Every structure is written in structure tokens, then in C-alpha cells.
Amino acid sequence: MSGEPDRTKGRLERLLALRSLPGLSQLEPAHLAMMAEVTKERLLRKGTTLSFAGEPVRAVHLLRSGEVAIMREGVAIRKYRGGDVVGSISALARDPLGQHAVVTSDARTFEIERDDLEDVFEESFPLLHSALRGMMRGVLGARLQIPVDAGFPEPVLDSSRLHPRELGLVDRVLFGRRLILYGTGSVEALADLARDMTPVEIPRGAEVWPIGVPSPYSLLLYGGLIRCETAKGQIFSFGPDSVVGGIDSLAGEPRWFRAVAETDVVGLRSDATHLMDVIEDYPEMGLGILRAAARVLSELNDRVDRITLDQASS
16 A cells, blocks of 8 residues: 555544544544544555455545546546545455556545454444445435436246235244345344334335435335336336335435335335334444445446446447
8 A cells, every 4th residue: 555644643633534524524522533543544646556456445545635536447437535435335345356446636535444444333333324324325326327227126026925914023034134135134133123113015006105205214025016216217116025215214315216016015114213223232233234235336336337438438
């Protein structure tokens, strides 16, 4: 790693500087102090390579000033500026292929080793919550850039689940383990989450929600099919074993698509506030959700990058 640490500032100065970054300004000093303990200030000159394609990203950079570009086939397909976080997606996703990140304008950053960052998240719920919201906002932004289907796969409809049934606690836990966001949670965490879920039955043709309304919950779809359309005209559907509305709910953003029950629907309502309570008690579950979201965002960014490259070559 090129760029020598700037040793002129002490721990308090690092804490104050961290607090000036978007997303961290509202956090209590005690939580920022945990992050300040594991950060290193870097002064990075134009042309410095932060990470190479084909190698895992093992450190995250909180960009205070300057500019960093993600390069692909010689093209700068994404740029990061002051307040952005560089490397968190590849690092948390543990992507073995990494990314090619180059400083394109002299930069000052806070560098944090991936393992140290994950340790801080486990110790500080507010920092973990902030990271989850930021990651989900990234997922939402990437999906809005992918035309036609927003990057969602075609769902597989299981006709055996089209009829309402009573889901007991054991059924709910087993159901939760099949979901990409919650599947890594412990049995105890999933049980706590499942106890307060509300069974939902939606008749065919009913609107689940319109665009632009608040998103206080996600719908864990057990049976049926939900058709969705965004204001940009993207159309996609969710089938069984999907989390509908999880992105906007965790991001704290309004509903970004209109959802309509294409068949009779059976599911469980999971309130975001209760999920956060469970994550506070079981931080490893929150870290699992964060890693899963990072893997999804890494795949979505790959699709967005290809769209950018196609446009650049046309």
C-alpha cells in the first residue's frame, strides 16, 4: 500500500473527522471512538492503486477528499468522492476477484482493515445499522440502473403453496433459513424474529402497496406471486421464498415499486423495527445480512458495469 500514514492527528482528531462524514454525523462519540481506534489516515497521491483486479479486497477506505475510480477494461466505470466508502462491497462480500481501484485525484482517506471493520460492527449496533442502511441504498440505486427487470430473476412458482396454511414457529424458522437475507442467522435469532411476524393473506388482484409510501415492513412471501412495476417502467415478479420490500424497508426509503398480488398470496409481515431489535441482540445476524447484501450488490454492480462498458463502446 503506498501513501504514508498521517501521524499529525491524534485519536480525538480522527473521531471528529469521522463524525464529519455523511452517515456518521449522528452517531454517539462512544461508537465513533471504536472506529477511530482501528482507522489509519492515508495521504494518497494521484495514480496510487488501492486494490488490484483478481485479488481480494482486504481494506476499506472512507474517502475524506479527492477521487477514486473503479477501472474495468481501461474504463473508469464508477467514481467515488469525499464521503464515499471505497472497497466495502468487495471486502464484505469476500469477492476473490476484488476490483481495480485507482486514485485519480490526490486523496485523504481513513483506511480500515476488513476484519477490524467487521469486529467494530459486531460491537456497535449503531454502526452496523448505519452500514446496513447504506448497503441497501446501494442495492436500490444499482437496481434502478438495470433496465427491464431491475436485475431480478424470473421467479419459480410453487403451486403447492398457493393455499393458506398456519405457519407455526418451527415452520417459520425453517422458512427463514431458506431466505437469502436471513439464512445465515442462528436458530435463536430466527426464532426471535419469527415470533413477532404477522401472517398475511392477500387476494388475487389486490394492491400490496403503491409507489412512494413509507416502507415500515417487508413481506416474506411463502406462497403466491407478486407483480411489481417501477416508475421507470421496470417490471419483475416475486415468488415463494422471496423477501418483498426488504431493500426499501432496511434502507429507510419509500416504496420504489408498485406491488400487486398476481395470485392469492400467503406470507409473513416482518416489521423493520423488530428486525433491528433482533439484530441488536444478535449482531452476527446483522453482519450476515450485510454480507449477503454486499454479495448481491457486487453482482448488480457487475451488470451495471457491463451496461456502462457497452454504452462506452457504442
